Amino acid sequence: MGPRQTEVVVDEISRSLDQLDRKNQTFFRNKLPGRELWRAFPEFRDSIAYLDIETTGLSPHHDDITVIGLYDGNDVHTFVRGINLRDFRKRIQKYKLLVTYNGASFDLRFIEEEFSGIGLDQIHIDLRFPLYRVGLKGGLKAIERTVGIKRAEETQGLDGFDAVRLWKEYEAGKQESLDLLVAYNREDIVNLEALMRIAYSTLRRSCFL
Secondary structure (H helix, E strand, C coil): HHHHHHHCCCCCCCHHHHHHCCCCHHHHHHHCCHHHHHHHHHHHHHHEEEEEEEEECCCCCCCCCCEEEEECCEEEEEECCCCHHHHHEEEHHHEEEEEECCCCCCHHHHHHHHCCCCCCCCCCHHHHHHHHHHCCCCCCHHHHHHHHHCCCCCCCCCCHHHHHHHHHHCCCHHHHHHHHHHHHHHHHHHHHHHHHHHHHHHHHHHHCC
């Protein structure tokens, strides 16, 4: 590099280190290309939320969120429509990094429709894409099976269609259907942590050999 280009690069590195010390997730969300956001995982994992939602259908404009699950690596926080769903707006502001599976085209679109003006400013890693880059393709449940993640017997085989069915049963008065739906959602978010670790470690090895 020539002197001027070197100066620009050194200045940007200095600026990045300063923003990293400040834990300014917005800076890195805007600077990193989407396919490279996985690199933020170790630096922001102390303020992470693995996120998954359940809904009444596939359209954020016509269907509703029924359950939102957040997992911070230690605790699970569950928000249920008609009970405490409104509390999600305040809770999500605590985190600097969000991890989903297919959240860019599904979960976050529903959340932004449900919570008008929520203004999510977190770094968002949609695991669908880094997992694809390391050869893990398909739906979340299929990838879990590929890497050896097992689900509890009570939730084995459940999918998004079952999530809709369970909510309808709950609305009809079956509390146990909501309990099962929440258990299903909890496994989704907890299992994302293991998949995030796999994606990060594999991509890191390929970049720094």
